Every structure is written in C-alpha cells, then in structure tokens.
Amino acid sequence: MNISIFGLGYVGAVSLACLARDGHEVTGVDIDATKLKLIGDGKSPIVESGIMELIGEVVAAGRVNVTDDPEAAIRDTELSFVCVGTPSLPNGDQDLRALKRLAEQIGTALKSKDEPHTIVIRSTVQPGTTLHAVLPLLEEHSGKQAGKDFFLCFQPEFLREGTSIKDYDNPPMTVVGASDEAAFKQLKALFGDLPCDFIETDVRTAETLKYACNTFHALKISFANEIGRICQALGADSHRVMDLLCEDKQLNISRAYLRPGFAFGGSCLPKDLRALLYMAKRDDVDVPMLASLLPSNRIHVEHALDLVLKQQERNVGVIGLSFKSGTDDLRESPMVTLVEHMIGKGLNLKIYDPEVRVSRLIGANKKYIDEAIPHIGDLMCDSVEDAVGDAKIVIVGLSDSDILEALGSLVKPDQYVLDLVGIKDSDGIAGNVQGICW
Ligand SMILES: NC(=O)c1ccc[n+]([C@@H]2O[C@H](COP(=O)([O-])OP(=O)(O)OC[C@H]3O[C@@H](n4cnc5c(N)ncnc54)[C@H](O)[C@@H]3O)[C@@H](O)[C@H]2O)c1
The missing domain is CATH 3.40.50.720 (NAD(P)-binding Rossmann-like Domain)
Structure with a gap:
C-alpha cells in the first residue's frame, strides 16, 4: 500500500x-x-x-x-x-x-x-x-x-x-x-x-477506550505503589504480596469486577478496606487513591438516587435488597443504603428480594431485619408482581434470570426502569429502561 x-x-x-x-x-x-x-x-x-x-x-x-x-x-x-x-x-x-x-x-x-x-x-x-x-x-x-x-x-x-x-x-x-x-x-x-x-x-468507543486503558494502567501502578507503602510500614514483603495477588486469575487478574454496575458492599469489602485505611493512618502512610474508594462508592449510590428523584414520581418498586444476586446478606448492602435514602426523601417503596424473603421468615437475617432495619422489613412484599404493580419507577438490583423474565411480562411502557445490574436483554422490557452508568 x-x-x-x-x-x-x-x-x-x-x-x-x-x-x-x-x-x-x-x-x-x-x-x-x-x-x-x-x-x-x-x-x-x-x-x-x-x-x-x-x-x-x-x-x-x-x-x-x-x-x-x-x-x-x-x-x-x-x-x-x-x-x-x-x-x-x-x-x-x-x-x-x-x-x-x-x-x-x-x-x-x-x-x-x-x-x-x-x-x-x-x-x-x-x-x-x-x-x-x-x-x-x-x-x-x-x-x-x-x-x-x-x-x-x-x-x-x-x-x-x-x-x-x-x-x-x-x-x-x-x-x-x-x-x-x-x-x-x-x-x-x-x-x-x-x-x-x-x-x-464505533469511533466514540475506540476514542474512549484509549483513555480507559491508560487510566487503568495509571490506576494499577498507583494501587501497587500504595499497597507497597502499606506493606513497607507493616513489615510485609510488597513484591511477594503483589506477586501472589497476581496469581489469582479468577478474581484479581481477570474480567471480574470490571463491568460497570452498582456500588460494592457486603460484609467484607467495606470492612476490610476500612481496616486497611486504618492501618495506613496509624502508621502515617498516605494512600489517597485507596482512601478515595469508599467516597467514590457512596457517590455511585447517590447517582442512583439522583436518577430516581429526577423522575419526580413517588411510587417505587425495588427488586433486590442484598448486596448482590444469590445471597441474602444485607450487611452494608448498597441497596439498603439506596432504599434508606429513598425513604428519607418520602418515596413510597415496595421491595422484593426472593432470598431475603425466605431468610426473613426463617434465616440468619431475620434478627438483622427485625432489629437493625425494621423500617425496611415492613416494606418488603412477597412477589415481583406486587413490587412492580403500582410502581412508576422500578429499580432492578438483581440479575436473577427468573425475575428478569418476569419483568419482561410485568413492566408497562409508562414505567421507568433503573437498571443497576446490566440487564442483558433490556429490549425485552417494555418500560423506559436506563442503566445506572450506561
Ligand atoms: N508516545 C507514545 O508512546 C504514544 C502512545 C500511544 C498514543 N500516543 C498518542 O499519539 C500522538 C502522538 O504522540 P507522539 O508521542 O508520537 O507525539 P510527538 O510530540 O513525539 O510527535 C508529534 C509530531 O507531530 C508533528 N506535527 C505537528 N503538527 C504537524 C502537522 N501539521 N503536520 C505534520 N506533522 C506535525 C510534530 O512536529 C511532531 O514531530 C499523541 O496524541 C499521543 O497521545 C503516544
């Protein structure tokens, strides 16, 4: 040529x-x-x-x-x-x-x-x-x-x-x-x-990709260096720690956790991040990037709230309450935080979560729901139909295939659907579907 x-x-x-x-x-x-x-x-x-x-x-x-x-x-x-x-x-x-x-x-x-x-x-x-x-x-x-x-x-x-x-x-x-x-x-x-x-x-994806790649490289370098500084203060071998971190090809060096979606939560990530930040602070190690993770996560929840409030509607159906699909664990669930924000704004909520529903009756979370978040327990309903029925806004925080299939037949064209999970076949849902960051 x-x-x-x-x-x-x-x-x-x-x-x-x-x-x-x-x-x-x-x-x-x-x-x-x-x-x-x-x-x-x-x-x-x-x-x-x-x-x-x-x-x-x-x-x-x-x-x-x-x-x-x-x-x-x-x-x-x-x-x-x-x-x-x-x-x-x-x-x-x-x-x-x-x-x-x-x-x-x-x-x-x-x-x-x-x-x-x-x-x-x-x-x-x-x-x-x-x-x-x-x-x-x-x-x-x-x-x-x-x-x-x-x-x-x-x-x-x-x-x-x-x-x-x-x-x-x-x-x-x-x-x-x-x-x-x-x-x-x-x-x-x-x-x-x-x-x-x-x-x-398309052109826009290719242009954006270059920035995403270079930012990811900068993020990786800063992550390794901040972990390195903490290791140094703790007397741990930073190279060994990061070498072993890279050995995990399932969760660490993989596609895991790299799909835009909802905020992180659960019983481990926030707790352990807080502990690491505490150790750094105790040893006078400045780690601004790691310290930015919890605020960034909070902003993501607030972004979901903003999208809901922008609709200027009051009746909201929430599908999913635990911190991710397939578990009933409600500890530090960002869905619970979002629900609490919405209650605070005076919205009328109906919440459905199949796992939490069962555990609410018999499981380990019964005590947590009854004692720590009784105000949320009272808003729980027993079926997707019930949660979606009168809602003007439907928030999807679960990627359970049965539920997504049910939404396909339940959601009406005039309903606004806030997708927090990246529904694969969102065209099959009649409502106005919007992703939290897509
Ligand atoms: N350097 C890298 O490793 C790298 C990697 C990937 C992408 N990029 C991107 O590629 C682009 C170029 O980077 P670089 O490092 O090669 O830049 P550079 O500054 O080394 O070279 C740019 C060249 O363009 C010339 N130039 C300016 N106006 C011109 C004109 N009107 N006609 C002809 N030549 C002209 C300059 O004289 C210079 O020689 C940048 O956008 C950069 O972000 C760079």
Whole structure:
C-alpha cells in the first residue's frame, strides 16, 4: 500500500519504520525540518530500541519518502495515519491546534484528489473529536463528503515508548472505530495478520477506550505503589504480596469486577478496606487513591438516587435488597443504603428480594431485619408482581434470570426502569429502561 504518516514523533516514526519494513511505500510528513532530514538520511528522530537500524534499512531500501508538503503526500498515497501530538493544556483539556491545522491541510489536499482516500486518526483524542472536530474540517476544506469521497476512522495506538517496535508487532489488540466498511477492510488488510484480535467498533468507543486503558494502567501502578507503602510500614514483603495477588486469575487478574454496575458492599469489602485505611493512618502512610474508594462508592449510590428523584414520581418498586444476586446478606448492602435514602426523601417503596424473603421468615437475617432495619422489613412484599404493580419507577438490583423474565411480562411502557445490574436483554422490557452508568 502507499501510505502517508503525518507527525513523525514516537508514534509516527515507529509506524513509518514498521510499515516500510513490512513492504509498504511510506511517505513521512512533519513540520519539523530536522526530523525530515534525519529520516531522509536514514537516521531516527527518536531514541527507541531497534529504531535506528530499522530506519536505516528501510530508507536504504528506497521505501521511505519524507516531505513537508501535505498535498503531495495525500496525492501520492491512498491511506494516511495522523500521529500529531495532542498535549495537555494547563487545565487538562487537550490541545487540538496541531490536529485541527492538519485536518485543514488534509482537507485542502483532498480537494484536488479524484480517488477516495482513507484517514486514520492515531493521536489520542477525546471522544467526539474525530467526528465532530476533524470530520467537519476535512469536509469544509475539501468540499467532499465523508463516507463517500473519503473515509475517516480512529485507531487507538497501544505501543509503549522503549518497547515500541516489539509492541507494534505484538499489540494487545487492534481496535478500529469507523462508520464505513471500507475503512475496516483497508485496516484489516494492513493489520489483520498481527497475532491479536482485530476488533471493529464505533469511533466514540475506540476514542474512549484509549483513555480507559491508560487510566487503568495509571490506576494499577498507583494501587501497587500504595499497597507497597502499606506493606513497607507493616513489615510485609510488597513484591511477594503483589506477586501472589497476581496469581489469582479468577478474581484479581481477570474480567471480574470490571463491568460497570452498582456500588460494592457486603460484609467484607467495606470492612476490610476500612481496616486497611486504618492501618495506613496509624502508621502515617498516605494512600489517597485507596482512601478515595469508599467516597467514590457512596457517590455511585447517590447517582442512583439522583436518577430516581429526577423522575419526580413517588411510587417505587425495588427488586433486590442484598448486596448482590444469590445471597441474602444485607450487611452494608448498597441497596439498603439506596432504599434508606429513598425513604428519607418520602418515596413510597415496595421491595422484593426472593432470598431475603425466605431468610426473613426463617434465616440468619431475620434478627438483622427485625432489629437493625425494621423500617425496611415492613416494606418488603412477597412477589415481583406486587413490587412492580403500582410502581412508576422500578429499580432492578438483581440479575436473577427468573425475575428478569418476569419483568419482561410485568413492566408497562409508562414505567421507568433503573437498571443497576446490566440487564442483558433490556429490549425485552417494555418500560423506559436506563442503566445506572450506561
Ligand atoms: N508516545 C507514545 O508512546 C504514544 C502512545 C500511544 C498514543 N500516543 C498518542 O499519539 C500522538 C502522538 O504522540 P507522539 O508521542 O508520537 O507525539 P510527538 O510530540 O513525539 O510527535 C508529534 C509530531 O507531530 C508533528 N506535527 C505537528 N503538527 C504537524 C502537522 N501539521 N503536520 C505534520 N506533522 C506535525 C510534530 O512536529 C511532531 O514531530 C499523541 O496524541 C499521543 O497521545 C503516544
């Protein structure tokens, strides 16, 4: 393929070298004359393991051109990668000046090109940027239409500085966000053979994913370091602790607990988190990230309450009271907290929870319900029908398949359903279903 790469920094230079190595004809474009000269001379503009040799080889093989002329680059290639910087502004927002300027230049260049061209944004950009900032500029300056005369898509870059050539050849996944089959097809032809999944999605998901990934990495590092500081104070071996933590592939290094849903609770997580924070405080160890978990969890419950209150209705049916499906344990259940908030706001509640119902009659929770939360015990009813019947709002806090099936036939179109569990087939429920964070 004939490919142009706009922006020859870390991402652009590595892409240029690897694509040329793989046999493509690559044109590198930058506004920095020094970078263009270095590459033109077969040298690397960045310091990276293996890049010096690779650029030397591909330039000697005649597969690399460099230019500061976007028009020539667009004319002579069929696909362009945009890898210009999107640095932070002082307020944390992204500085889009380079990207917007480039979109204008590419748009102008497209004006005089008859063949369709594909533009792939690889710079990290805030969700909405590709379609609402770049696309309008391309259309305005080219006088052409996206999806017809040219194609625009977003492909997040996952490589890490220092190991970028290795990462280029072994990415965790290839993700392309596009609205056109043509863009998927072209990128699959380029990257479909890499040893990872090729995932097609919409542009906004792909843009957001990059931020979610980098934030997750920062979160993991801070978690390991805060646990490390606590271990140090407690005289425990932090490396051993974290190595063993990583041994658990069921709950720790897995998909577990990584699906947006309702707040955490139960008899262990809040209690043990509080104890860990107490130990840190006692030993003067500052752990702001761990200390933020309980407040963040509280905010999530308050968010559910806000969604309910926004409906300006009084009758609420609550399905589920324990802290998760399949248990009757009510200790520190966020559903109990939500219910208490709603009682405090004067809403009329009917609550149904099959497990709690049984234990209320005979089980271990009878005493807890009768003594600790009698005000809630009185609101419990005996069937889903009863809870949903007169309600204007139905809160689903249980993912029990029988109950979800029952909701399919019980919920009426004028009922608002607040989904806290991520109901798989929410289309099968007639009401206005809204997820707590989706
Ligand atoms: N560095 C990384 O490891 C990495 C990894 C993943 C994603 N990203 C993202 O990729 C993007 C690029 O990152 P980088 O580290 O390679 O940036 P960089 O600052 O090293 O390089 C950007 C290049 O773009 C050039 N440029 C600016 N305006 C231009 C224009 N109008 N035409 C042509 N070139 C122009 C600059 O001269 C510079 O050489 C950023 O959005 C970054 O967040 C970076």
